[in-house]
Amino acid sequence: MPVRKIDQDTTRFRDIVRGRIKRNLRKYVTTGEMIGKQGKHYVSIPLPQIRLPRFRYGPNPEGGVGQGEGDEGDAVGEGQGAEAGEDAGKHSLEVDVSIEDLAEILGEELELPNIEPRGNKSIRTTSLKFTSISRHGPRSLLHFKRTFKEALKRQIVSGTYDFDDPVVVPIREDFRFRAVEKKEEPRANACIIYMMDVSGSMGREQKEIVRIEAFWIDTWLRHQYKNIDVNYIVHDAVAHQVDRHTFFHLRESGGTKISSAYEMCLRLMEEKYPASQWNIYPFHFSDGDNWSSRDTERCVDFLENSILPQVNQFCYGQVKSAYGSGQFKKDLDKIFKNDELVVTSDILDRDGILPSIKSFLGKGR
């Protein structure tokens, strides 16, 4: 198919949108603006600047002319008019960007390398596609066009085709059916395990930062892997596996035992995500206060002996809070100084989100 003229303009438009988003990426990230507008494949991004400016009238709050029933003083169309009037004033223009594009923008801006799936993780899966033709099959899969083509060929060859009365009647041997073809394709699977400290010292702002960061990590890893499982674990002194909503909204108080989360993470990996088939990415966010140095030792033990050998990379993000001592990061840094698989980063405030993402994903693992 030739390139259509409109496609060039559409591509140009997309490039412009991408350029705008890229220029403002930091702003979008720090405000967390796009997260609420996330669909399955698209994210809506407000881009009022894309609309060409003009000398035009502003929204007219005074009213206008209408046509229809009603007495003086009656509401216009049972409130509908009011809505229309209010909406007209907003002039917000949202552009849909696919998650794919967004990931590419993020990747370009942060110069993220593509991920090489670790080891021989690409298990082969077979998929069935109706791309073939067969002489046998159920009637529901009859390929009409092929069938009639065969019939036409046969009739012409056998001389029964009448050019003045072109009737084509397929007989049994003309029938052609759609048939499946097996296709083997390599497929890399990945699983993300988010862990978060929900003890009293993690405030709302801290959770918001984690939420924004998790959104972008998701976006990037989804772009890199076809199949992604995401799991959420919260912990204070004990750990629970929760759903996404709970993860970001739960508020607990009490102590912090990080090892509880790592233990649960490990159990999850053993039960559901064998390292031979999965690329595993545990992320842990906390403000860095642990219950005791004894527990930290336990964490290190889990990491060193069980978790690290199975994962692509272990990431620890330390969100600054008013109460956290930040000791945990220091401990990890000291112990895993020479271990590339452990990546830690400090997130002081929202401006720290992008650098943190870069340090987590910038290794290409």
Add this chain to the structure above:
Amino acid sequence: MANLTPELARHRDNARDLAAHYGLDCYEVIFEVVDYDELNMIASYGGFPTRYPHWRFGMEYQKLSKSYAYGLSKIYELVINNDPCYAYLMRSNSVTDQKLVMAHVYGHCDFFKNNLWFSKTSRKMMDIMANHGTAVRRHMDRHGQGPVEDFIDQVNSIDNLIDIYSPFIKREASSIDQRDSSPQEEETVYKIPASEYMDRYINPREPEKAEPEKEEKKSRKSSEPMGDVLKFILENAPLRSWEQDILAMLRDEAYYFAPQGMTKIMNEGWAVFWHSRMMTHHLLDASEIISYADSHAGTLFTQPGQINPYKMGVELFKHIEYRWDRGQFGIEYQRCDDARLRREWNTEAGKGREKVFEVRKIYNDVSFVDEFITPEFAEDQNLYVYGRNPSTGQYEIVDRDYTKVKTALLDQLTNFGNPIIKVAEDNYKNRGELYLQHEWVDKDLEFEAALRTLQSLYHMWKRPVHIETREGGKARLLSFDGEEAVMKELPGKEDTAEVVGSAPPDED
């Protein structure tokens, strides 16, 4: 060319003959059957598939495609003012709908050909647009996509600043209007990019440009403000020759599209008037009545708090036909103030058909609404003025008085819904700065957009630009000096507000 099926071709012939029978005078109409995607594509280009490349057409296409995919909107018909007239039919429409659209298109085509306001539009616009497309592409090849696109963006943001009456009035001798619109061969000197000091050595000298001579040009201040801002920029701004070429082309396009904005109500009304007559009296067979009525009602449906030009237009034409059939015109009728007598007035004049044809020839939306909305019409059509009730925040019906309705409607239609902006001075403060004046009536500009528009203007004028307007009646000056866009109060201008543009309601 046309790819109609034999069945559709038969229906086309019927509609065409019928249109001629009723006295519609059309160009030849070429119908093309396209699928929804092609139709969205053509519509994104404003009906001209060969238009110049620009990202906003892509944006429009994405919007149309998405809204079609979600079932929010569907384009029924698209017809181009051209000789021959081009019209597009959507393949998936039912035959009944295709018949409706065809009849409707013949109405539009007659209107394009015969309405006065279209008389100065080019009827070879398909070809001209294709030429524009070629020319813009050539400029892009030579000067780069980026600069050309940026310039088009700038022009697009001021292309509503035209003087819609100027095609009919010879205001002053102009070099632009005699411009040869065929693509000219301009400098064919290709330059190798080089830093300044090398340039002289490796590149040929710039040819002496035929700069419009600047000598003793009269300052704008002394003559009358000029409404054709585009033309003013074209003739006076320090533009490069390719920029002039593009500006001139886009100005032609703006003037081509302007009459469609000026006659929206009439044009649609006229098309509906004829499709309903032709369909119900001739073209429909009994089995199609219901689906026709469904489509027709969909076309005329009016949202609360809005005016549907199709509905308003067709009702006005029907009202005019009715009145002139019954002789409800002339001095005696005008003077009669007995409502019942007026209602029952019937001299059996039978001039309805003649009158509607006359109206379609010489009116535009403003004069159409001004002249033909009568107290009876406003009452029959349930017209009202609405406004926001400050205590509830709700929009409520404020008034049904026909003069108020008419005034409010005329307000919306003046200058096809665009603010009236003129060049007042081109040598403001004796510093070569451009000074525009907005003829404020009662609606404020959108200031944020206005400030950004000034930036576009600045890129063309290359000196500071200003626009004088009002905010709720208080004089304001918006300026952009190349760095900062600001809005200032303009003291001492409060009392000079003159009301322009809204015609006083006639009391006859």
